[in-house]
Amino acid sequence: MKKQMRSSIPLAERMRPLKLADFIGQEHLVGKGRLLHELIAQDRIPSLLLWGPPGSGKTTLATILANSIHADFVFFSAVLAGVKEIRKIVQQAEKNRATTNAPTILFVDEIHRFNKSQQDAFLPHVENGLLTLIGATTENPSFEVIAPLLSRCQVLLLHPLGPEDIKKILQRALSDSDRGLGGQGLEIEDQALEMLAAGVDGDCRRALNSLETASILVLKNSDGEPLIISKQLVREAMQERTLRYDRAGEEHYNLISALHKSLRDSDPDGACYWLGRMLAGGEDPLYIARRLIRFASEDIGIGDPRALEVAISCRQAYHMLGSPEGELALYQVTTYLATAPKSNALYMTEKMVKKEIRRTGSLPVPMHLRNAPTGLMKEIGYGKNYQYAHDSRDGLVAQEHLPEILSGKIFYRPTDRGYEAVVRDRLIRWRKILKQRAQEFDNGKRKKNNS
Numbered sequence: 001m002k003k004q005m006r007s008s009i010p011l012a013e014r015m016r017p018l019k020l021a022d023f024i025g026q027e028h029l030v031g032k033g034r035l036l037h038e039l040i041a042q043d044r045i046p047s048l049l050l051w052g053p054p055g056s057g058k059t060t061l062a063t064i065l066a067n068s069i070h071a072d073f074v075f076f077s078a079v080l081a082g083v084k085e086i087r088k089i090v091q092q093a094e095k096n097r098a099t100t101n102a103p104t105i106l107f108v109d110e111i112h113r114f115n116k117s118q119q120d121a122f123l124p125h126v127e128n129g130l131l132t133l134i135g136a137t138t139e140n141p142s143f144e145v146i147a148p149l150l151s152r153c154q155v156l157l158l159h160p161l162g163p164e165d166i167k168k169i170l171q172r173a174l175s176d177s178d179r180g181l182g183g184q185g186l187e188i189e190d191q192a193l194e195m196l197a198a199g200v201d202g203d204c205r206r207a208l209n210s211l212e213t214a215s216i217l218v219l220k221n222s223d224g225e226p227l228i229i230s231k232q233l234v235r236e237a238m239q240e241r242t243l244r245y246d247r248a249g250e251e252h253y254n255l256i257s258a259l260h261k262s263l264r265d266s267d268p269d270g271a272c273y274w275l276g277r278m279l280a281g282g283e284d285p286l287y288i289a290r291r292l293i294r295f296a297s298e299d300i301g302i303g304d305p306r307a308l309e310v311a312i313s314c315r316q317a318y319h320m321l322g323s324p325e326g327e328l329a330l331y332q333v334t335t336y337l338a339t340a341p342k343s344n345a346l347y348m349t350e351k352m353v354k355k356e357i358r359r360t361g362s363l364p365v366p367m368h369l370r371n372a373p374t375g376l377m378k379e380i381g382y383g384k385n386y387q388y389a390h391d392s393r394d395g396l397v398a399q400e401h402l403p404e405i406l407s408g409k410i411f412y413r414p415t416d417r418g419y420e421a422v423v424r425d426r427l428i429r430w431r432k433i434l435k436q437r438a439q440e441f442d443n444g445k446r447k448k449n450n451s
Helices: 003-008 035-042 058-068 083-099 116-127 147-151 163-175 190-199 204-220 231-238 250-264 268-280 285-303 306-321 327-339 345-360 375-379 419-450
Strands: 048-051 072-077 104-109 131-137 154-157
Touching: 035 058, 048 058, 058 072, 058 104, 058 131, 072 083, 083 104, 083 116, 083 131, 116 131, 116 147, 163 190, 163 204, 190 204, 190 231, 204 231, 250 268, 250 285, 250 327, 268 285, 268 327, 285 306, 285 327, 285 345, 285 419, 306 327
Parallel strands: 048 131, 048 154, 072 104, 104 131
Antiparallel strands: none
16 A cells, blocks of 8 residues: 555555454354354355444454455445445346346445435345445434334344453554554554553444544654554544443443433432433533432332432432532432332332223212212212311321222332431231221121120
8 A cells, every 4th residue: 555545545445354253253153153254155145234333343354254254245324325336236237137146235334324214215125135335323222223224134233342342442553564653663562552442432444533643743753763552652643532322322321321220229329320321422411400309209219208209309410500510419319219118119100000090990989978068969879977086186087098899909119228227117007907907897887796
């Protein structure tokens, strides 16, 4: 590759491997005996969806497939092209099949950017085998790819590259004189290499781009000094670390799930970490505050009745202060909720009540529980035999408050944790008193009838 041409192409693009033997990482897919290794060996590629974070090797693997099998390989960007271009590709694929019987493999980069109608446009051609589709996406295909297309593709999950893999890739770029930075006398400090490998969040492309920037800085400021890439230069090249996060995508749901489950498992360290990750990724703090309020009822409830108050106060505090001052209130309530006694009794009560209502419909309110604001209503039995609790010596009355067919049904079953244990003991005591009182009433009624 000529020097002028090479300097105009980003290092990450120049260092893209062209064969499987040079690919680093994703051993679960490309290792000996693994799926992609075997598919290439057999020269047969089914429709695939490569799902993984930026810089994990999706486009590189597609390029390797293109160089490894005998097929017409078409690269297609969902950002730059649309249905019109798909029609042209289909026409060429039909021509190839008719003349040379050569298969056509269509690689669609960022396939999640296609809307439903655009995905529908090549669905029949994937279905009838005219096109073999390889799609690359950073988003969960379950949400972004239409179901008929998803069912015709095998989803391959790519992981963020580990620091050791990133280091191998960077060292190769520094030593490669043809496509990389070799031959320029560049060296990198061990600590600088460690920082760069750990600081790119598994993104190989970002690692190579940062290395290239650092090399430009060291060459520009060399003044005859040894060309050594230091930690300071790496820090300058990387600038602020950007975390993988999409407020409307997969990572959004993954992180809020991790936060919720850490809270439920009473782990303040894990909960605060995932809270911090969401804030660093740009999540709306008020969204987090709403989820914490929900958690206070769903997973704590009466176990600690103050949890809901604290969560609501947190939202008010953030609303008043904003970022960054108000974020400490989010950490405060997260720690409080994580260390509070847990109970899902209210959540289960809600589910049971809703289920019963769906099953039994609009059951009538028992007559004794109805108000009787008019003489007519009183005359026909509204409010008849209602017992006023405050007239009882202990505020307890033995009367049914559910529709007749649900008599005796228990929806709320408190745990023996936190304040709910107090409530549980109280309910047990009350039910014993009411049961005894009901028996006394029945005994008195029988005596009266017998006399």
